[in-house]
Amino acid sequence: MSDTDVQDFQAQILAAARKVPFFNLVGLEVVEIAPGRSTTRMSWRDDLAGPGGLIHGGMIASLIDTGTAYALLLTEELRDSLLAGRRLVTVDLRVKYLRPVAGGRITCVSTATRVGRQIIHTDAVVSNDDSREVARGDALYTTVDAGHGLSRLSD
Numbered sequence: 001m002s003d004t005d006v007q008d009f010q011a012q013i014l015a016a017a018r019k020v021p022f023f024n025l026v027g028l029e030v031v032e033i034a035p036g037r038s039t040t041r042m043s044w045r046d047d048l049a050g051p052g053g054l055i056h057g058g059m060i061a062s063l064i065d066t067g068t069a070y071a072l073l074l075t076e077e078l079r080d081s082l083l084a085g086r087r088l089v090t091v092d093l094r095v096k097y098l099r100p101v102a103g104g105r106i107t108c109v110s111t112a113t114r115v116g117r118q119i120i121h122t123d124a125v126v127s128n129d130d131s132r133e134v135a136r137g138d139a140l141y142t143t144v145d146a147g148h149g150l151s152r153l154s155d
Contacts, residue, residue, distance in 0.1 A: 006035075006074065006079075009074065009079070009083075010033055010034075010074060013030075013033060013070070013073055013074075014030060014033065017029075017030035017070070018030075022062075023066070026042060026048060026059060026062065027042050027043055027045060027048070028040060028041075028042045028062065028063060028066060029041050029042065030066070030070055031107075033070050033071070033073060033074055034074060035074040035075050035076060036071060036072075036074075036075050036111060036112040036115075037071050037109070037110065037111050037112070038067050038068075038070040038071040038109075038110045039067070039107060039108070039109050039110075040063055040066050040067040040070065040107070040108045040110070041063070041105055041106060041107040041108065042059065042063055042105070042106060043104070043105045043106075044101055044102065044103045044104055044105070044106070053102060054100045054101060054102050055100075055101040055102075055106070057095065057097060060095060060097065060101070060106065060126055060134070060135045061093060061095045061137070063106065063108045063126060064093065064095055064108055064110070064124045064126065064135065064137035064139065065090055065093050065137075065139060066108075067108040067109070067110035067124050068110040068112075068122035068123075068124050068137070068138075068139040068141070069088055069090070069122075069139075069141065070110070071110040071111055071112050071122055072088060072112050072115070072120060072122065072141060073088075075112055075115055077115040078115065078120070078143065081143055082143070085145070085146060086143040086144065086145060086146065087143060087144050087145075087146040088120075088141050088142075088143055089141065089142060089143070089144055090139055090140070090141055091119065091139075091140040091141060091142050092139060092140040093137065093138075093139045093140075094137060094138050094139070095135055095136075095137045096135060096136045096137065097134070097135050098133050098134055098135055098136065099128075099132065099133070099134050100134075101128060101134050104128055104129040105128070105129055106126050106127065106128055106134060107126070107127055108124050108125070108126045109124065109125050109127075110122055110123065110124040111123055111124075113138075118142055119140055119141070119142055120140065120141040120142065121138070121139075121140060122138060122139045122140075122141065123136075123137070123138050124136065124137040124138065124139070
């Protein structure tokens with residue numbers, strides 16, 4: 001795949017992310033993707049908070065799960081198999097909550113740490129507006145056969 005093809009694929013992925021209903025529902029934004037890296041973010045909202053007024057841990061977990069998956073989409077090892085119809089699925093997701101979030105925006109920077117033949121390892125760091133870490137996470141992925149793969153990119 002040429003650099004131009006990668007840039008076109010990157011633009012398609014970012015455009016498709018803006019149309020994902022769940023992302024729009026919770027205000028999750030895929031800001032940037034590159035081979036082995038992504039940046040995602042979301043803002044604190046009343047409707048995303050738990051009873052104590054803090055952002056719900058599930059929102060942080062969703063940010064990490066999304067960020068780590070998007071970090072993989074442009075990796076050379078996975079790109080062709082994903083375009084050929086395989087799907088990326090989460091095998092394991094771990095989140096370590098470090099400090100509460102009661103307002104502002106949180107940003108997740110995710111990286112692919114090891115792309116194996118069957119298991120893919122990723123790491124993520126979530127920070128607040130003051131660049132203080134609020135969570136760390138890691139996820140394991142694999143790919144599976146699927147009938148439609150990344151067909152949403154053409155929607």
